[in-house]
Amino acid sequence: MQLVGSKSAQRLNDLAGGEGSVSLLPVEPEDMWHANNLISPEDVIKAHAVRKVTTQSATGSTQSERVHTDLTIRVKSTFFDTAASQLHVSGAVIVENSFVNVGQYHTLDLELNRQFTIWKQYGWDSVALEELQSAIKTDKEGAVAAVVMQEGIANICLITQYRTILKQRVEHTVPKKRSASSDQEKGMKAFYKKTLDSLTRNIEFGVPRPLLLASPGFVAGDFKKYISEEGTRSGDKKLMAMAKEATVVHSSSGHLHSLNEILKSPEVLATMKEMKFSKETRFMDEFFDRLRKDDGRAWYGTSTVTKAVQEGAVGIGGGVLLVNNSLFRSLDIATRKKYVELVDQVRAEGGDARILSSDHESGQRLDSLGGIAAILTYPIHDLDEDEEDTAQNNGDGEQETII
Amino acid sequence: MSRHQAYRNYDYENDLEEYDGGNYSDEEELSPEDEAQMKAATAEVSTALGNEAHKVSTAQIQQSLWHTYYDVDKTVAYLLNKFIAPPTTKPPKNKEAASNKKLASSTKKKGGSDEKTDQAADGVKALKINDTPLPKSKNLDVLSEFEKSKSKxxxxxxxxxxxxxxxxxxxxxxxxxxxxxxxxxxxxxxxxxxxxxxxxxxxxxxxxxxxxxxxxxxxxxxxxxxxxxxxxxxxxxxxxxxxxxxxxxxxxxxxxxxxxxxxxxxxxxxxxxxxxxxxxxxxxxxxxxxxxxxxxxxxxxxxxxxxxxxxxxxxxxxxxxxxxxxxxxxxxxxxxxxxxxxxxxxxxxxxxxxxxxxxxxxxxxxxSEPMVRALDKPLRMTISEVFRSTQSPLTISGRIDAGSLQAGDALLIQPSGEKAYIKSLELDSEPVDWAVAGQNVVIHLSNIDPIHVRVGDIVCDPKSPIGCIDTFTVKVLAFDILMPGQVDVHRGRLHASGQIMEMPALLDKVKGTVVKKNPKIVKPASVARIRIKMGSKVPLEAGQRVVLRSNGETIAAGLLE
CATH class of the missing domain: 3.40.50.300 (P-loop containing nucleotide triphosphate hydrolases)
Incomplete structure (x- = not known):
């Protein structure tokens, strides 16, 4: 994403807390995802639009034409198509022009290489600013392609800095073992072929990019062998290079959520150490480790984490607040404000506040915990005591009914 | 445009009549072969009808034979229907019809006994509704057959x-x-x-x-x-x-x-x-x-x-x-x-x-005593293998978990919800007519596309099918620390990904009463009630045992509630 107009760095500082506008130019599909995070309901967006305008002549015949115009709308909702990386923003028009009236609804399809302007209704808070900053960062690292597979299932995905995109899921019935094992082999060959075809179709391998093949057992290894064999057979340099670049990693199953094991594996960490997600993955792992040990330093859920932050337990010296960005996309402004305050408070106390992408593997793990979690600086054991008490009471009540 | 309109007003009736006329004239000019065939068939029909034969004329027989292309069975049934004993019963459903049809033809082959003719009539009448050939069923009472056969x-x-x-x-x-x-x-x-x-x-x-x-x-x-x-x-x-x-x-x-x-x-x-x-x-x-x-x-x-x-x-x-x-x-x-x-x-x-x-x-x-089989429950079988065999392009095998089945039965494959018929059955590589719970069978299917059948799917009775659900509550024994997060759910061959959504209660191990509500984590060796959401709908029902795994470790196992 590029910032359009005046001197960017200075502008950003001016924005803080204010209601200023920013013009942005998305240049790659990933930018659409950033735009989706940036745009929240009630914001005002001005962008290029194509609108069908119907006019009625004096004689009553109607004529409709598509006009290109710039529209300004107040956002009601956004829809992000993850697979196609398209963002649709709908809302009511607030600036009239010759084609539309105020109050008419329009859905803007934000396009690559066309700029749009955004005004924040409630000003640029710290989270929004951080979002903006990460959006206009230009030093992007290449996305990593990964195939998580097991016999008969392959998930082809692309791991970028901010999200994991499931490009295609391949399913193929492989005959199980019978006395005729040739069938089984033929089935596996067909499965590999199908997977390789969809892999090359879905992911551009024109630019060299790392490829991870993960599976339990030998499936991934055999698939790598298959790619290189196919390359040699057909004399396809691209396939041969692909096989050479491919790293085989162990995973416990072929389902997409095994990705967290893959991202933890030393092979992956070595190549992608500095990417945002690897840090987040590390934080999530640490959190789960602590939760396992039940050492009183790992807590999840909005109410408990809020309490911990208020007590100042998430501060300097190892305090980490993990929040999913889906929480900030909340419709209710007050809720968003609440989470922003939490983030600000933790940062003020010297703790680390991380906003995880719910489109990423680590974010999905956090999502299952309610979207918010914290590693405390010091252990607190009775954070959920109040709740527990009530629960205990309820439990007693239930027991009585049983008896 | 105008030509279209001309066609719209075209008198089809006229055409049809002409056509019919042509047809009849054909009939009058039977070729010598046809005539020979007609004679033979007429004789056959009259024997098949037995002592009912006097109720119809030779002309009637011949006319109906012409219409059925010399199919003796169909003719007999048609005649019975039309002239001898017009049935009042409603046509039976497809599946039974198919079986009856076969029954009918087999009766005929044996020479045609009178008491079975009614059934034959029914069968052929239903045949007009659905003409696809379905595997035959002997309509056995599998359970009593099983009792009788008690060998090993x-x-x-x-x-x-x-x-x-x-x-x-x-x-x-x-x-x-x-x-x-x-x-x-x-x-x-x-x-x-x-x-x-x-x-x-x-x-x-x-x-x-x-x-x-x-x-x-x-x-x-x-x-x-x-x-x-x-x-x-x-x-x-x-x-x-x-x-x-x-x-x-x-x-x-x-x-x-x-x-x-x-x-x-x-x-x-x-x-x-x-x-x-x-x-x-x-x-x-x-x-x-x-x-x-x-x-x-x-x-x-x-x-x-x-x-x-x-x-x-x-x-x-x-x-x-x-x-x-x-x-x-x-x-x-x-x-x-x-x-x-x-x-x-x-x-x-x-x-x-x-x-x-x-x-x-x-x-x-x-x-060692084998477990008690749920013979009289509705049919359930998990497909453990799908392959192609000489008998059928789609052959499945697995152990019948509950109920029984026989050749010709209609089956429902879940989660695809597609219907299939049993062409034939094999037990210990011997062809058999039926099988019951506890046996490992090989089933040759017909009337289904192979893409609807996968390993791990459940074969069940179309009359009492297993439901496909994506969210369920399960009472589990934890082997490792449980917390909300993604898990692999296993049930037999079924292997799907899901997510622990919430953990509503920690239970008392013996009494099953709620000890603590909404625990943050569940410690190993404790019993808890958890809710799981699957990535897609899977065939599961209460009382089934599932195993939860995560990161290559078994973390819990339990019973569906």
Whole structure:
């Protein structure tokens, strides 16, 4: 994403807390995802639009034409198509022009290489600013392609800095073992072929990019062998290079959520150490480790984490607040404000506040915990005591009914 | 435009009449062959009608024969319907119709008895509704057939244990000693194995059929094999020991009545096994509902049949089995050698092993009672294999979990919701007409596209189908710390990804009452009620056992509520 107009760095500082506008130019599909995070309901967006305008002549015949115009709308909702990386923003028009009236609804399809302007209704808070900053960062690292597979299932995905995109899921019935094992082999060959075809179709391998093949057992290894064999057979340099670049990693199953094991594996960490997600993955792992040990330093859920932050337990010296960005996309402004305050408070106390992408593997793990979690600086054991008490009471009540 | 309108007003009636006329004139000019055929058929029809024949004229017979293209059966039915006994009953449903049709034709072949003609009439009438040929059904009362046939009890057992404990070799030896595999095959395997530098794997090759399995020397998928003793016919389910293939092992354990837990007695190997898959497998078979376990203490020949070692292993294993929840009366220990065959079928000849006075492994197997079968429940069967056979492009196999089925039955495949018919059935590679719960059958299907049938799908009765759900509550015993997050859900062959959404309650282990609501985490060895959301709809119903795994570890197992 590029910032359009005046001197960017200075502008950003001016924005803080204010209601200023920013013009942005998305240049790659990933930018659409950033735009989706940036745009929240009630914001005002001005962008290029194509609108069908119907006019009625004096004689009553109607004529409709598509006009290109710039529209300004107040956002009601956004829809992000993850697979196609398209963002649709709908809302009511607030600036009239010759084609539309105020109050008419329009859905803007934000396009690559066309700029749009955004005004924040409630000003640029710290989270929004951080979002903006990460959006206009230009030093992007290449996305990593990964195939998580097991016999008969392959998930082809692309791991970028901010999200994991499931490009295609391949399913193929492989005959199980019978006395005729040739069938089984033929089935596996067909499965590999199908997977390789969809892999090359879905992911551009024109630019060299790392490829991870993960599976339990030998499936991934055999698939790598298959790619290189196919390359040699057909004399396809691209396939041969692909096989050479491919790293085989162990995973416990072929389902997409095994990705967290893959991202933890030393092979992956070595190549992608500095990417945002690897840090987040590390934080999530640490959190789960602590939760396992039940050492009183790992807590999840909005109410408990809020309490911990208020007590100042998430501060300097190892305090980490993990929040999913889906929480900030909340419709209710007050809720968003609440989470922003939490983030600000933790940062003020010297703790680390991380906003995880719910489109990423680590974010999905956090999502299952309610979207918010914290590693405390010091252990607190009775954070959920109040709740527990009530629960205990309820439990007693239930027991009585049983008896 | 105008031409279209001209067509719109076109008098089709006129055309039709002309056409009909032509048709009739054809009839009058029967060719000599036709005439001969007509004569023969008329005679046949009149015999088929028997003493009802006087009610129709020859002209009527011939006319209807012409319309049915000399099909005697159809003609007879038509005549019966039209002139002799116009039925008042409604046409039966397709499936029964199909079966009746076949019944009808078979009756006719036998010469046509009068009491069956009504049925024939019904059948052919229904035939007009649906003309696709469906597999025939004999409409047997499977349960009573089963009672009558009571020959041998059938049982299946799963062979589990740590990787390289010698499970496949043990079973290979068992089959060899019982003469279900001939010595020549073994010799051939031995030669091939030697050329690959793995001569000790020759016996395992009886079960490890895949080239991958042979070249790597490990079992990857469940192998099924059969053998019979004087009293029982057994199905072996040889499970892989490697941790990556636990899903396959779960699939095997879900089909088993009891289990053979193979432990490697060699120094160090037993200890590492107990930490590894020996433990996990034991947990899994327990949670799949298998309660009878035979512990085969294998490779005892490598430690000189030391009784001390055997006792030590027996003590440790029984300690941990009872901690897992097995009753020790259901656990027996046999010292064996898979490679040499001691104490499998025949007692060990080695004087060093004379201290063992118990039964051989096969005797112990025969003494084990298979589980009670749910014969009268609606049909449920998990598909464990899908393949192409000479009989049908789509053949499935698996163990019937509940209910019964017979050739010609309609089946529903879940989750695809597609209907299929049983073309034919095989039991122990013998064609049969029916099968009941507990048996491992091979079913040749018809009238279904192979893309609707996958391994792990459930075959059920279309009248009482299993539902497909994506969210369910399950009461689990935790083996590891449970917290909300993603898990793999296993039920037999079914292997799908899901998510622990919430954990509403921690339960009392004995009473089942709520101890704590909404626990943050569930500690190992405690019982909890959790809600799981699946990534897609899967066929599951209350009372089924599921296993939850995460990151390659079994974290919980329990019953659907």
């Amino acid at each position: 009890k059938s049982a299946s057992f799963v062979v589990v244990g740590h990787v390289d404990a010698g499970k496949s070799t043990l079973m290979g030896r068992l089959l060899l000693d019982l003469n279900f595999v001939d010595q020549r095959t073994i010799e051939r395997y031995r030669k091939e194995a030697e050329s690959m530098g793995k001569s000790s794997f020759a016996l395992a090759w009886v079960l490890d059929q895949r080239t991958e399995e042979r070249s790597r020397g490990i079992t990857i998928d469940i192998a099924t094999n059969k053998f019979e003793t004087a009293t029982t016919s057994f199905t072996i389910l040889d499970a892989p020991g490697h941790r990556d293939f636990i899903p396959n092992m779960i699939a095997g354990a879900s089909q088993a009545d009891f289990a053979i837990l193979v432990v490697d007695a060699a120094t160090g190997a037993f200890e590492s096994g107990l930490k590894g898959q020996t433990r996990e497998h034991a947990l899994l078979i327990r949670s799949m509902g298998v309660s009878r376990v035979l512990v085969a203490v294998n490779k005892l020949d490598t430690v000189g049949w030391s009784q001390e070692r055997f006792d030590e292993i027996e003590q440790q294993v029984s300690g941990f089995l009872s901690a897992t929840g097995f009753q020790l009366t259901n656990v027996s220990f046999v010292p064996v050698s898979g490679l040499l065959g001691d104490n499998l079928v025949n007692r060990s000849q080695d004087p060093a092993a004379s201290w063992f006075t118990g039964e051989t492994l096969v005797k112990e197997l025969e003494n």
